[in-house]
Amino acid sequence: MAILVGKDTKLIVQGITGRDGSFHTRLMKEYGTNVVGGVTPGKGGMEVEGVPVFDTVREAVEKTGANTSIIFVPARFAADAIMEAADAGIKLIVAITEGIPIHDMLKVKAYLDGKGARLIGPNCPGLITPGEAKVGIMPGHIFRRGRIGVVSRSGTLTYEIVSHLTANGFGQSTAIGIGGDPIIGTKFIDVLRMFREDPETEAVVLIGEIGGTDEQDAAEYIGREFNKPVVAFIAGRTAPREKRMGHAGAIIAGGEGTAEEKIKAFEKVGVRVADLPEQVPQILKEILK
C-alpha cells in the first residue's frame, strides 16, 4: 500500500534534458522507479537514460500512459510546467524546483483546484515508497520499507532523521518532502489524512520548521481525528525573527510562526516533540511499545 507512489507509478520527467533532470532520471531508474518518458519542449525525439523525450506533456501522456510527473524545470518556467502537467491529465505532480515566485504559485494553486491534480512541493526533495518507487532526489539507500510515515518541509534534515529511523529498525511506508516554500501544493494536514487511511502506516514522524501555521493546523487536526501516534521535530528554535532562514517559507513574520508556538500546539494534543533528531526513534520505541 503506502501512499501516492508505488509499483503503479508511471513517471515522466519534465526538464529531463537538463543537468539535474537527466542525473536524477538515472538515479530514479536505478532505484526501480518506472520512468516512462521525459519532456523538454523542442527536444522531442531524443532519448535520455533510455527513455523517450517528448515536446509536450500531452504527447508524453498519450504515448506512455504516465500518471505522475516530476519537475526539474528552472524556476521561471516551472509554474507553466506544473500547469501543463495538470492540463494533460497528470494526477500527481512533484515539483523539485526551488525559487518559483510566489505570485506564480498563487495562480498555479487556483489553476490546479479546477483540474483535480495533486501537487507536491515546490522546493522539495520529492517522495519515496521504499522498495517500490522514488520520485525525487533523496539518497535512496538510507530508506527501508516499514510502517512509519514521514512528512517533512525539509530535505537534508529528513535524511538525517530517516537515517536514525532506519538504523533503529523503523522502516518507512512513504516519506514525503512537502517543500520549504510559503505556497505549497500539499500541506501536512493533507498528508496526515492520507496516512490515516493507509493500513501500512502505523505511526507518523512529522518534521516541521518555523514560518506559517501549517504545523499548528496539523496539530489541531491530530487532536480532532488522527488515530495514529505522531512524533514531531521542529527546526528553528534559535532562528531570529523576520529573517528568511534559507527556505522561502521559513520566516517568523509579524511574530507568527515561531518554533515555540508550534511545539506548544503539538504538546497540547499529546504529540511529543523531539529536541534532537536522534530522539525521534527513541520516542517511537516508547510510544509503540
Next chain:
Amino acid sequence: MKLIEYQAKELFKKYGMPIPEGYVCKTVDEVKEVLEKLEFPVVIKAQVPVGGRGKAGGVKLASTKEEAIEKAEKILSMEIKGIPVKKILVAHAVDIAKELYLSIVLDRRNNRALVMASREGGVDIEEVAKTNPDAILKRDIDPIIGLRDFEAREIAFWLYPEDKKIALKIAGIIGKLYKSYVDSEAQLAEINPLVVDSSGQVWVVDAKVIVDDNALFRHPDIEQMRDLDYEDPRELEAKEWGLSFIKLDGNIGNMVNGAGLAMATMDVIKYYGGEPANFLDVGGSSNPEKTRKAMELLLSDPNVRAVFVNIFGGITRTDDIARGLIEAFRTLDIKVPVVVRLTGTNEEIARKMLDESGLPLITVRTMSEGARKAVELANRSN
C-alpha cells in the same frame, strides 16, 4: 527584499497614491536645504529596516526650523535596535483627523492574497488582531481575476462609513495598492497609517513593502532600490555565491547543507549550551570553491571560536566538501578549531582525504557529537 518607508513611498507614488511631500536626508546640511521647501509642521523619521521606530524615539515632530534641525541631528546619531540610523525622511506633517490601516498580505493558509483593513490605524496591527479583532476586515482575492472595483468599494465603505466621498477616495487607493502589490510581486504592501486629514484629504503617512526575493529577476527596477546602507555586506556576498548566510550573535560558526538541517544544527548547538554565530546553508550543489568561500565568510567574524561543518551528503558529495575544506586551510589563516561531520555520498573517500591531509580537523560521526565538541572547544578558548 524589504522596502523601507521612503522606498515604499517612492513605489506607491508611481501608482498615484497621495504621499505627503518629503525628502530623504543623510546629513544636517541636507535637512537645512529641504526645510526651505517644506511647509511646517514637519515630521522627522528615522529610515531603518526595523519596526518600533516611534517607541525608540526615531520619529519626531517639529514646528520650527531650529527645532527640526535639532531633532534631525539627534535622530541621525541614534541607533535603533542596534542599527545606526544612516538616513531620515523629513516630510510635511499632515494634520490627522482619522488614522486607518490598509494592507495586502499573503495568506499562506489559504494560498491567496488578502486585503486587510482596520479602523484602528497607526498602531501595531498584530496587537489589534489580538485585542479587537472586530476592528479588522479581511477579504481574500481571487489570484486569477484580481481585485474587483466593487470589492475595493465594499471594503472602503466599511472602513470609513463617516463620509461616502472620502470612502470612494479610499477605494481608489485600495485598487492602486493592490496593483502595486501584484506588479511588484510583493508578499506585503502596507499603509499604516492611512490618514484622513481635517479637510478630507487622504494621505499615505507610513508605508512598507516586502517583495518576493524569488521574483526579483523580473524586477530589476526594484532590485536597484536595494539600500546598501542597511544590507550586511557579508550576506550580500554570500548571496552572490549561492550561499544562504545570516549573521547571529554567538561564537560557533557552522556550515551545513540544506536549510532545515542548518536550522536544526543551530538548535543542537544551543541544546548543548553553545550559541550559533550564524546560519549558513551551502545549498545542494557541492562545488569545492563554494565550500572554501563559506569558510572564509564564517571566519571573517571575529567572534567565532570554533566551526562546525555538518554535511549530510545526498546530492552534495562529501568528497567535494572535503576538497573545499582542504583548500580553505591552504588559503586562509585558520586559527580556530574546525569540527567536521561528513555523512553520505562518498564519505569514505572524503574521510580518507581529510585524514591524509594532515590538517588539524576534528572529525566526528554524528551531528550531536559534532555540536558537543564544537561547544566544548569554543568554551575552552574563551
